Amino acid sequence: MTPMTPARSFPLSDSPQLGLRERKKIKTRTAIRDATYALIREQGYEATTVEQIAERAEVSPSTVFRYFPTKEDIVLTDEYDPILVRELNERPADEPWTESLRHVMRKAIAVGLAEDPEATRIRSQLMLQVPAVRARMLESMSVTGRMLGEAVAERSGRSGDSLEVRVYTMSLIGGLTEVSLYWAENDFQDDFAELFERALTVIERGLPTKNP
Amino acid sequence: MTPMTPARSFPLSDSPQLGLRERKKIKTRTAIRDATYALIREQGYEATTVEQIAERAEVSPSTVFRYFPTKEDIVLTDEYDPILVRELNERPADEPWTESLRHVMRKAIAVGLAEDPEATRIRSQLMLQVPAVRARMLESMSVTGRMLGEAVAERSGRSGDSLEVRVYTMSLIGGLTEVSLYWAENDFQDDFAELFERALTVIERGLPTKNP
DNA sequence: CCATGAAATGAGAGTAACTCTCAAAAGATG
DNA sequence: CATCTTTTGAGAGTTACTCTCATTTCATGG
Numbered sequence: 338m339t340p341m342t343p344a345r346s347f348p349l350s351d352s353p354q355l356g357l358r359e360r361k362k363i364k365t366r367t368a369i370r371d372a373t374y375a376l377i378r379e380q381g382y383e384a385t386t387v388e389q390i391a392e393r394a395e396v397s398p399s400t401v402f403r404y405f406p407t408k409e410d411i412v413l414t415d416e417y418d419p420i421l422v423r424e425l426n427e428r429p430a431d432e433p434w435t436e437s438l439r440h441v442m443r444k445a446i447a448v449g450l451a452e453d454p455e456a457t458r459i460r461s462q463l464m465l466q467v468p469a470v471r472a473r474m475l476e477s478m479s480v481t482g483r484m485l486g487e488a489v490a491e492r493s494g495r496s497g498d499s500l501e502v503r504v505y506t507m508s509l510i511g512g513l514t515e516v517s518l519y520w521a522e523n524d525f526q527d528d529f530a531e532l533f534e535r536a537l538t539v540i541e542r543g544l545p546t547k548n549p
Numbered sequence: 550m551t552p553m554t555p556a557r558s559f560p561l562s563d564s565p566q567l568g569l570r571e572r573k574k575i576k577t578r579t580a581i582r583d584a585t586y587a588l589i590r591e592q593g594y595e596a597t598t599v600e601q602i603a604e605r606a607e608v609s610p611s612t613v614f615r616y617f618p619t620k621e622d623i624v625l626t627d628e629y630d631p632i633l634v635r636e637l638n639e640r641p642a643d644e645p646w647t648e649s650l651r652h653v654m655r656k657a658i659a660v661g662l663a664e665d666p667e668a669t670r671i672r673s674q675l676m677l678q679v680p681a682v683r684a685r686m687l688e689s690m691s692v693t694g695r696m697l698g699e700a701v702a703e704r705s706g707r708s709g710d711s712l713e714v715r716v717y718t719m720s721l722i723g724g725l726t727e728v729s730l731y732w733a734e735n736d737f738q739d740d741f742a743e744l745f746e747r748a749l750t751v752i753e754r755g756l757p758t759k760n761p
Numbered sequence: 762c763c764a765t766g767a768a769a770t771g772a773g774a775g776t777a778a779c780t781c782t783c784a785a786a787a788g789a790t791g
Numbered sequence: 792c793a794t795c796t797t798t799t800g801a802g803a804g805t806t807a808c809t810c811t812c813a814t815t816t817c818a819t820g821g
Contacts, residue, residue, distance in 0.1 A: 471683035504724040504748040505756045511723020512716040536716040545716045
C-alpha cells in the first residue's frame with residue numbers, strides 16, 4: 338500500500354534489543370528520509386539533489402545510495418507491505434476474500450493517514466507532479482500486488498501465478514492507485530476512505546451504464 | 550495500447566504529399582528506433598548507450614534526445630493511441646461499451662502482432678527485465694488509460710474526470726498490462742488473444758471464489 | 762534559380778544520478 | 792585490549808539528459 342502508508346521505518350522510539358549497529362542504521366535511514374522530505378517541501382523535488390540530502394542528513398552521498406537505490410525510492414519506500422499481507426492472512430478464513438481485502442485496505446489507509454499524514458500527502462503530490470516518481474510508484478505497487486496475489490491465491494484456491502489472480506490483483510492495484518491520484522488532484526479535500534469505498538465498488542461491480 | 554502495438558511510425562513505404570522535411574523526420578525517427586532495437590538484440594538494454602544508438606542511426610546524440618525524451622521512450626513510444634480511441638468512437642453507439650472495448654482491444658492486439666511481432670516481443674521482454682522500462686511502461690499506459698477514459702465517459706454518461714471512470718479504466722489498464730507480463734514470462738507460448746479474453750472476463754466478472 | 766527566412770542538426774560544455782573501488786572508522790566479539 | 796567484520800567516506804568514472812550557439816538544410820517568394 339505504498340501510496341498511503343507513512344515513511345517511517347518501524348517502531349522508532351522503542352528500539353528493542355537491537356545492537357547499536359542496527360539502531361544506527363535505522364536512524365540514518367530515517368534521517369535521510371526526513372532530510373529529503375524537508376528539502377522537497379522547501380525547494381521541490383527536481384531542485385533537490387542527492388548531495389543536498391546527504392549534507393542535511395549528515396552522511397556522505399555514497400551512504401545515501403547505499404540506503405536507497407534511487408532518489409525516488411527515498412520518497413516511496415515503506416516497510417508496510419509484509420504487515421499488510423500478514424493482516425490479510427489473519428482475517429477469518431470463511432470471510433469472502435473481497436471482504437477481507439476491503440477490511441485490510443481500510444485499515445492500512447487509516448493507519449497511514451493517522452501516523453504520518455504529511456508524508457502521505459507529499460507522496461501523493463509527487464506522484465502527481467513528477468513523472469519519474471509516478472512511474473516508480475506504479476512499479477512498486479506492482480510488487481505489492483504480487484504479495485497480495487499470493488494471499489488471494491491461497492484463499493481462492495488458485496495458484497498465485499495464475500493469470501486470473503495476477504490480472505485481478507493488478508487491476509485492483511491500478512484502480513486504487515488512481516484513487517490516490519484523484520485525491521491529490523483535488524487537493525485532499527475529499528474523504529479518502531470514502532473515495533476508496535467508491536473505488537472498490539466500481540472494481541467489484543463494474544461501471545453501471547447510465548444510458549443503455 | 551502501448552505494450553502490444555508495433556514501433557513503426559505511420560505508413561512508411563507510402564509517404565504521401567508530405568514535404569521533404571517531414572519525410573526526413575519520419576525517417577530519422579524510425580532509423581533511431583531500428584538502431585535501438587538492433588543494438589538491444591545484440592547487447593541488451595543496459596549495455597546499449599545512447600551514443601551507440603546515435604552512431605548506428607547516423608545522427609548526433611543531440612538529435613536522439615530531440616526525438617525521444619528518454620532512452621526508454623525509444624523503445625516504448627508508439628502512435629497508436631489516437632487510432633485506438635478513434636476506433637472506439639466508431640463503434641455503434643448502442644453497443645454496450647464493455648463490448649466495444651473488447652472489440653477495439655482485440656483489434657489492436659491483432660494489428661500489433663501482425664504488423665511487427667518482433668517489436669512487440671522485445672517490448673514485453675524489456676518490460677519484464679528492465680525495471681526502468683516497466684515503470685515507464687506503466688506510466689504510459691496510464692496516459693492511454695486517460696484517453697480511453699474520455700471515450701468511456703462519453704458513452705456511459707459520466708464525466709471523464711469522475712472517480713468512477715478513472716478507477717475503472719486504470720484497473721482495466723492495470724489488468725491488461727499484467728497480461729503482457731504474463732505472456733512474456735511464459736516465453737510467448739500462449740495465444741495472446743486468448744489470454745486477453747480470460748483477463749477481460751476476470752475484470753468484468755471478478756474472481757469467482759473456488760472454495761466458498 | 763537564387764535570396765531570404767525558418768527549422769533541423771551537430772558540437773560541446775555542463776549537471777546530476779548513479780557505480781565501483783579502496784582505505785579509514787566504528788561496532789561486535791573473545 | 793586485540794582482532795575481525797561491517798559500515799562509512801572520499802574520489803574517480805560512466806551515462807543519461809539539458810542548454811546554447813553556430814552551421815547546415817529545407818521552404819518560399821520573387
